[in-house]
Amino acid sequence: MITVLSAHGPVTIQDRGWIGYYRDGVSRSGAMDRLALALGNALLGNAPDAACIEVPLTPLRLRFDTDLAFAIAGADCGATLDGKALSPYWATTARAGQVLSLGKVRWGSFAYVALAGGIDVPSVLGARSTHLRGGFGGLEGRPLRTGDTLRSLRSETVLPRGGIGTLPLPPLRSGDDDTIGVRVLPAGEYELFTAAARTMLWQLAWPVSRQSNRTGYRLDGPPLPMSTRMEMRSHGVVPGTIQVPGGGPPIIQLADAATMGGYPKIGAIIEADLWRTAQVRYGQKLKFIEVDYAGAVAALNELEAYIAECTAVIDSTRRALARAA
Amino acid sequence: MTAMLAPEPLEIPQFSLLGTTAAIFTPSVSFDLPAQQRILALSAILADWPDIGEVVPGVTNLMLVFSRPPADPDALARRLAAAWNDTGPAALAGRHFEMSVVYGGDGGPHLDDVATHTGLSVDDVIAIHTAPVYTVFAIGSHPGYCYLGGLDPRLFVPRRDIPLLSIPKGSFSVAGMQTGVAASAGPSGWHTIGLVDTEFFDATRTPPSLLRPGDTIRFFAERVIR
Amino acid sequence: MSKPDTEQLDRLIEWMREGGFQRLTYSKGKGKSITLALPDTGGAAVARPLRTILSPGMGIFTLRHPVAAAPYVGVGQKVAAGEVVALLAVGPVLTAVESPCDGVVRRVLAEEGAVIGYEDPLFEIEPAGV
Numbered sequence: 229m230i231t232v233l234s235a236h237g238p239v240t241i242q243d244r245g246w247i248g249y250y251r252d253g254v255s256r257s258g259a260m261d262r263l264a265l266a267l268g269n270a271l272l273g274n275a276p277d278a279a280c281i282e283v284p285l286t287p288l289r290l291r292f293d294t295d296l297a298f299a300i301a302g303a304d305c306g307a308t309l310d311g312k313a314l315s316p317y318w319a320t321t322a323r324a325g326q327v328l329s330l331g332k333v334r335w336g337s338f339a340y341v342a343l344a345g346g347i348d349v350p351s352v353l354g355a356r357s358t359h360l361r362g363g364f365g366g367l368e369g370r371p372l373r374t375g376d377t378l379r380s381l382r383s384e385t386v387l388p389r390g391g392i393g394t395l396p397l398p399p400l401r402s403g404d405d406d407t408i409g410v411r412v413l414p415a416g417e418y419e420l421f422t423a424a425a426r427t428m429l430w431q432l433a434w435p436v437s438r439q440s441n442r443t444g445y446r447l448d449g450p451p452l453p454m455s456t457r458m459e460m461r462s463h464g465v466v467p468g469t470i471q472v473p474g475g476g477p478p479i480i481q482l483a484d485a486a487t488m489g490g491y492p493k494i495g496a497i498i499e500a501d502l503w504r505t506a507q508v509r510y511g512q513k514l515k516f517i518e519v520d521y522a523g524a525v526a527a528l529n530e531l532e533a534y535i536a537e538c539t540a541v542i543d544s545t546r547r548a549l550a551r552a553a
Numbered sequence: 554m555t556a557m558l559a560p561e562p563l564e565i566p567q568f569s570l571l572g573t574t575a576a577i578f579t580p581s582v583s584f585d586l587p588a589q590q591r592i593l594a595l596s597a598i599l600a601d602w603p604d605i606g607e608v609v610p611g612v613t614n615l616m617l618v619f620s621r622p623p624a625d626p627d628a629l630a631r632r633l634a635a636a637w638n639d640t641g642p643a644a645l646a647g648r649h650f651e652m653s654v655v656y657g658g659d660g661g662p663h664l665d666d667v668a669t670h671t672g673l674s675v676d677d678v679i680a681i682h683t684a685p686v687y688t689v690f691a692i693g694s695h696p697g698y699c700y701l702g703g704l705d706p707r708l709f710v711p712r713r714d715i716p717l718l719s720i721p722k723g724s725f726s727v728a729g730m731q732t733g734v735a736a737s738a739g740p741s742g743w744h745t746i747g748l749v750d751t752e753f754f755d756a757t758r759t760p761p762s763l764l765r766p767g768d769t770i771r772f773f774a775e776r777v778i779r
Numbered sequence: 780m781s782k783p784d785t786e787q788l789d790r791l792i793e794w795m796r797e798g799g800f801q802r803l804t805y806s807k808g809k810g811k812s813i814t815l816a817l818p819d820t821g822g823a824a825v826a827r828p829l830r831t832i833l834s835p836g837m838g839i840f841t842l843r844h845p846v847a848a849a850p851y852v853g854v855g856q857k858v859a860a861g862e863v864v865a866l867l868a869v870g871p872v873l874t875a876v877e878s879p880c881d882g883v884v885r886r887v888l889a890e891e892g893a894v895i896g897y898e899d900p901l902f903e904i905e906p907a908g909v
Contacts, residue, residue, distance in 0.1 A: 250609040250618060252754070252762040253696045253736070304846060315844045315863075315873075335846070352756050361739050362696040364756040389835060390863055390875030395845055416569030416577055459711060459729045460565075461584060462691065462700055464609045464616025466574045473742070474714035488611060488693035488700070490712065490729065490742075496572035524573045525622045534871065541872040545836070 230296065230343070232376040233289040233327065238442070240358040241347050241366035241378075243279040249353055250487050256467060257357045257365075260338045260442060260483050260506035263531065264302035264317075267394050268342035270539040271299040271319035273385050273546055278346025279356035281372065283339040284441075285509060288330045290341065292322040293377070297344040297385040300328075303336025303507060304396070320391030321384070336507040345381030360442070360484060386546045394538045406512045407433045410501040411519040411527060412470065415493035417454070421472070425452035429494060433513035434478065440510060442484040447514065449477045454492060465489045468497040468505075470516075480505065480514075500527035568630035573622040578615040578633055584730050588613045589690045589702060590642030593766050597643075598636060604629075610691045610766050612700050612731060645767030647689065652734075652749050652770055654683070654725055658778030660748030663713075667727060667744050670710045679774050681705045682746065687732070689768040697736030697754025697762040701770065704732045716742035723748045725772075736762075747774075791815065799908045829885055832902040836874055838867030840889045840901065852884050857907075864902060867895060881907040 232239075244265065245258020259265035259282055269278045281290075285303070292298075299319035300307045307314040310326045319342075322328065330339055349356050349367055358366025367376060418426065434447040453475045465471075469481040471491040480497060481489070482505070497505050498519065508514055519527070569577050582588035589612070596608040596615055606620035623629050656679050657664045668675045687701040694700075704727065712728040717740060720726070724735040726743035735741065736753035749772070753763045764770075795803055795817055806812035834840075842850040842865050852864045858878040865876040886903040889895055 248607050249761070250607055250616070251692060252760055253693045253698045254761070255695075312862075316846060353761060359696070359756075361737055362754065362756065363737070388874045390861075390877040392875075393844075393866075393873040395868070395871040395873065413570060413572050415571060416566055416579065419566075420564055456564075461612040461614060461729070462693070462731060463577055463579065463611035463614045464571075464575060464618070464693070466571050466616075466618065468572050468574065473716075474712075476714075486694040486739075487609070488691070488698075490731075493571070496570070496574070498572045499574050521570060521573070521622075521626060528573055528622065538871050541870050545869070545872065545874065 229293040229377055229379050231291045231293055232372050232374055232378075233291050234374050235286075235288050235372045235376075237284050237286040237371070238360065239281060239283050239286070239288060239372040240360070241279050241349055241356060241372075242282040242358060243346075243356045244277040245357045245483065246353055246355045246359075250464065253487050254353065254359065254362070255484050255487050257359055257442075257483050258355070259340065259357075261302050261340065261503040263397065263503040263535070264338070264340045265342075266535045267317060267538055268299045268301035268319075268340045269346070270535065270542050271301070271317075271392055271394065272297055272342055272344050272387075273543065274342060274344070274346050276535075276539075278342065278381070279349060279366070280343075280347065281341040281378075283330055283341065285333050285337050290328045292324055292326050292328070294324050294383060295321065296380060296383055297321045297387055298328070299342040300330070301340045301342065303339040304334045305330045305336070305339045306332040306334060307339070315393055317396050318391055318393040319387055321387055337509040338506055343378070343380035344383060344385045348379040348381050386550045388545060388549055392542060392545065394542075397534065407515050408504060408508045408512060409515045409517050410505050411498045411524065412495040412516040413498060413519060413521060413524050415469065415495045417458075417460075417492040418494055420454050420456060420458070420492065421494055422453050422455055425454070425494070428452060429478070430516055430518055433515050435513045436508055436510055438510050442482060444482050444485055445480045445505070445508075447478050447480070451476045452478060452494060458492060460490045460492060462488045462490045466496070468499065468502055469493055470495045470497065482506065498524040498527055500524065500531045568633060570626060571616075573619070575619060576617045576626065576629065578617065578637070580614070580637055582613050584613055584702070586688055586702060587642040589688070589766075590645060591637070591640050593645065594643035595637055595640045598640070599633075609693065611693065612690050612702070645688070647765065647767035647769055649686075650764075650768065650770045652751050652772050653775035654747040654749050654772050655775055656747035656777045660721065660724065661746040661778070663726075663744035664746040667708065667710055667746055671708060673707065675777070675779070678708065678746070679777060681707055682727075682732075683772050683774055687770045687772070689764045689766050689770070691766055692762050692764060694733075695735070695737055695739055696756075697764070698733055699753065699764045699770075700731055700733050702731075704730060706730070708732075710744055712742045713744065716740050717745075720745050721748070723750055725749050792817065829903040829905055830880060830882070831888070831900045832864065832876060832879065832904060833898045834867065834895045834901055835876060835897075836867055837896055838869045838874065838894075840891065840893045840895045841866050841868060842887070842891055844873075854884055854887060856884050858882060858884060858904065876901055878902075878904060880904065883907070
């Protein structure tokens with residue numbers, strides 16, 4: 229069991245999100261960085277979709293009220309356990325009374341805290357994620373507050389002495405350190421944008437504006453004009469969709485995005501790079517890299533293979549320990 | 554005004570991808586009930602196709618959310634086009650609802666804008682808005698939100714270029730050729746003209762949304778705040 | 780005034796070495812204190828036995844986390860019991876090598892990037908004195 233000593237901003241419980249409820253208008257939601265969710269869970273031997281705590285770029289302090297195995301994943305946020313530094317993407321066992329502190333972010337936007345077995349909150353429509361707009365799921369459909377207590381589905385898990393971790397995947401650098409590349413497939417209305425607009429899409433480094441959150445990231449930059457003005461009928465939207473409302477700069481729809489929209493779409497960030505997109509923060513820029521469908525599928529397969537490899541090695545390490553014990 | 558609000562131009566591709574996550578099917582049809590009946594009939598067939606996790610009807614279009622990326626999207630596009638050609642409008646088996654609306658005031662901040670834009674009086678806007686029996690074309694955007702067909706063309710107004718950060722739950726809005734009611738508070742790019750007091754979504758219910766495509770609704774003006 | 784007894788001094792030096800003491804301060808009231816310091820002679824000359832950290836498992840030895848600016852430890856650095864001093868990498872998975880005791884790192888016995896087997900020697904630690 230853990231107690232929230234202090235939390236700021238929208239700290240929420242997230243798992244993989246809702247599957248099969250787009251027809252009810254329920255966004256997929258779930259973790260913004262699904263790689264971090266998968267690896268945080270893998271480090272603890274959890275089911276891959278177990279619920280974790282998602283921590284946006286803000287300080288958080290949690291106290292362990294019982295001995296408990298936990299993992300941190302995602303953003304490198306200067307995590308400490310009773311003041312002792314933890315490596316990023318690391319699992320270890322806390323003793324009752326110890327305090328986990330996430331504070332100074334060195335890289336990324338979203339950190340994740342996974343607990344042995346996953347966070348024990350009710351499953352709503354098949355998921356333990358938090359739907360902020362709908363006010364359901366996770367912990368009472370709301371962000372965590374000081375004083376909240378959370379239970380985990382297990383208390384311990386076999387971990388090597390000193391813990392276990394994974395190598396963080398690098399962002400795709402494009403240009404300077406603050407420009408992150410993400411791969412994009414052109415979308416339905418791509419050809420209806422002017423040639424100049426399409427050129428700008430690929431060539432510019434797009435700063436992420438302050439108006440960026442789980443629903444979407446607004447980008448700063450020039451408008452992307454279309455060859456013809458159009459009113460589109462409302463149609464489905466999935467995370468990664470890059471919309472261009474009213475010929476303005478692009479908006480990237482993300483985890484909590486509305487399931488339908490009527491704005492023209494110039495492209496979609498591939499599923500495999502959504503985690504990279506999520507970890508870009510205000511002050512950094514996105515560079516869109518064009519790929520084709522085959523390239524996008526290959527990237528997704530590569531990401532899934534990486535997760536599978538980590539999971540296999542972690543599991544065999546833990547099994548060997550369990551046998552030796 | 555009519556140039557901006559013409560039916561979908563032929564240049565929008567009938568089949569397009571959203572990354573490896575989904576495909577959008579946008580046939581070139583009018584915005585009317587027979588078109589939506591065809592869409593809903595087609596969506597029932599597609600649910601069993603391989604690689605399709607969920608079929609999501611939109612307003613005279615469909616989104617196919619993949620369970621995993623199909624090996625050959627071009628083949629899927631061809632198969633989909635063929636199925637569409639073979640699908641006629643099926644009669645919708647829906648339920649009928651009657652709902653009351655409070656027009657204008659804080660719940661309908663854009664009622665006057667719509668009146669100005671259409672050149673109609675506020676009373677005429679309300680009379681025209683409450684006259685039809687609306688059909689639920691699609692559910693989406695946020696949990697329980699309904700996209701309704703049947704809006705009188707005299708009330709067509711373009712979307713607002715700058716969306717409002719938040720409109721309250723129950724907001725009844727119009728934009729383009731569409732109208733719908735917000736099931737929870739949130740941002741909107743549409744013109745909000747009134748407030749409806751009904752629970753459109755309950756996460757503990759199966760299915761969680763009150764409405765389904767094919768249902769019908771008649772609205773009546775409980776009150777007008779000027 | 781007579782010369783100090785060198786035999787006593789020899790015994791004092793031997794006693795300090797056996798006990799692993801670097802410095803000895805004797806004090807008897809204000810103004811009456813003396814400090815004796817042994818020169819720092821490194822590994823072999825120190826009487827207290829070094830502890831060798833053996834590898835807890837298999838993997839590629841690394842002194843630094845991939846995203847860390849600096850290595851965990853260097854020679855001469857103090858470590859605490861349970862502190863991570865190095866990592867072993869098996870593919871993308873990392874396990875930690877911990878110091879078994881408080882002390883000072885005296886030698887790094889494995890090379891950065893070397894393939895390490897179970898119980899291979901990795902570090903020599905001079906345990907902290909009592």
